[in-house]
Amino acid sequence: MALVTSTEMFKKAQAGGYAIGAFNVNNMEIIQGIVEAAKEEQSAIILQVSAGARKYANSIYLRKLVEAAVEDSGLDIVLHLDHGENFDIVKQCIEDGFTSVMIDASHYPFEENIRITKEVVDYAHAHGVVVEAELGRLAGVEDAVKVKKEDATYTDPDEAVEFVERTGVDSLAVAIGTSHGAYKFKGEPRLDFERLEIIGKKLPNTPLVLHGASTVLPEFVELCNKYGGNIPGAQGVPEEMLRRAASMNVAKINIDTDLRLAMTAAIRKFMYENPSEFDPRKYLGPAREAIKGMVKHKIKDVLGSSGSNLK
Ligand SMILES: O=C(CO)COP(=O)(O)O
Ligand SMILES: O=C[C@H](O)COP(=O)(O)O
Ligand SMILES: [Zn+2]
């Protein structure tokens, strides 16, 4: 039981044809819900912290909560920085005890992305920390940045090979049609599996990462809307597509929006049904249960990572 890097987890996931869930954390109830589910499933997990989460909760609080989760659950857990923007935030997270960091310089030109990523890789590796980088650009909302559909670009397989060789990065986030947030597709969902397969063949030893991989389960959107929400037309990545990606070279699947929807649906329902309650534990308790239920479903039915903590 410890905070670990993802190196072994990814090797086993790639060999076993499953993926590790990387769940975004922002407060105690979210962490507890995720970790309770992972413990019951004896699944390896990654808890990831965005710059927005650091700002909201303060990095020290999140780190201490994650340390408590390791101690309480007896699981090996990766503490990962999600979408690190620059060298400084990476450095701070490494000083804070993170075991994995993402440097996301995907919005820079290719050569600049390589330069920034390589600087991070050299520093992180010298500190025993692993690095995820991104090549290609996802559409959707990321912190305060909104990438329009027309500005999104899919990952070029040959560039991916050159990028991994020149940076020495441990894992690579690819753009194949997923996007952040609750509005991923207007019509039929479509991912470029052909591209994913080519990248996997060219980079057999590089675990690939799928961002923007929430399913946006209709029942949770409906629950939000039924109890006063207004989230029309939300659509995510179908579960069978995620299973297919997990069976290929995708070793890490990022999930945030589905946790937000589950938590919000539970709180909305409670508030609607219990207008005279004002004890936060009364609605944060069901919210934590909703997170747990969502993560259990992901681990068992989508990622296929049950039992991976022991393997
Ligand atoms: O990629 C993500 C975090 O980095 C989360 O994606 P979703 O918005 O699909 O949950
Ligand atoms: O990739 C984005 C994640 O969903 C994190 O979102 P956030 O930046 O709002 O914390
Ligand atoms: Zn990005």
Ligand SMILES: [Zn+2]
């Ligand atoms: Zn992301």
